[in-house]
Amino acid sequence: EAGVAQSPRYKIIEKRQSVAFWCNPISGHATLYWYQQILGQGPKLLIQFQNNGVVDDSQLPKDRFSAERLKGVDSTLKIQPAKLEDSAVYLCASSLALANVLTFGAGSRLTVL
Amino acid sequence: QKEVEQDPGPLSVPEGAIVSLNCTYSNSAFQYFMWYRQYSRKGPELLMYTYSSGNKEDGRFTAQVDKSSKYISLFIRDSQPSDSATYLCAMSAGSNFGNEKLTFGTGTRLTIIP
Numbered sequence: 001e002a003g004v005a006q007s008p009r010y011k012i013i014e015k016r017q018s019v020a021f022w023c024n025p026i027s028g029h030a031t032l033y034w035y036q037q038i039l040g041q042g043p044k045l046l047i048q049f050q051n052n053g054v055v056d057d058s059q060l061p062k063d064r065f066s067a068e069r070l071k072g073v074d075s076t077l078k079i080q081p082a083k084l085e086d087s088a089v090y091l092c093a094s095s096l097a098l099a100n101v102l103t104f105g106a107g108s109r110l111t112v113l
Numbered sequence: 114q115k116e117v118e119q120d121p122g123p124l125s126v127p128e129g130a131i132v133s134l135n136c137t138y139s140n141s142a143f144q145y146f147m148w149y150r151q152y153s154r155k156g157p158e159l160l161m162y163t164y165s166s167g168n169k170e171d172g173r174f175t176a177q178v179d180k181s182s183k184y185i186s187l188f189i190r191d192s193q194p195s196d197s198a199t200y201l202c203a204m205s206a207g208s209n210f211g212n213e214k215l216t217f218g219t220g221t222r223l224t225i226i227p
Binding site: 004040041042043044045048056091093095100101102103104105106107109 | 117119121145147149154155156157158159162201203205207208213214215217218219220
């Protein structure tokens with residue numbers, strides 16, 4: 001089966017600019033996650049969707065981050081305006097049977113200058 | 114105190130050695146314990162999945178959970194250069210929708226020297 005697809009793989013922007021990341025989960029996976037992984041740290045959950053509804057966005061900095069999952073399939077994560085501390089890899093993951101068994105994409109690496 | 118503590122390493126061992134990776138945790142509600150392997154510039158991939166205390170073996174990999182000590186381990190036997198990666202422990206309180214939020218350790222970077 002095809003894996004979790006993410007794009008772009010790499011993005012470099014200046015602070016205060018905006019950026020958007022796209023994720024296509026594994027077909028049939030109802031649950032989709034966005035994680036932030038800062039260099040040298042473990043992934044931190046930003047937002048979790050079940051179909052197109054938000055389950056958990058408690059750690060999403062809502063003043064600058066937004067995410068949507070239209071039609072319960074693809075998802076986009078947007079950052080506006082970006083700060084230096086947003087430099088990280090943004091990982092998308094999806095799950096099917098066991099809710100805590102995640103399949104991750106390769107990630108989108110963001111560098112904010 | 115972090116909920117999950119993991120020694121970031123780096124850890125370098127010669128090929129063929131036994132590797133021991135560990136995590137400690139503070140949340141007694143955690144019941145599901147996972148090890149993910151992350152190669153450079155890739156996303157994490159699930160390596161081992163265990164429930165509650167005990168051992169689980171899969172080929173060269175053995176996962177151990179000691180809930181009384183809040184301590185989990187991953188052992189790699191006959192280590193190979195292809196095992197060089199960052200190993201992340203992860204834990205959750207449940208496997209059902211709504212309880213499955215994963216808390217990750219910081220990851221241990223492992224290098225196997227040929």
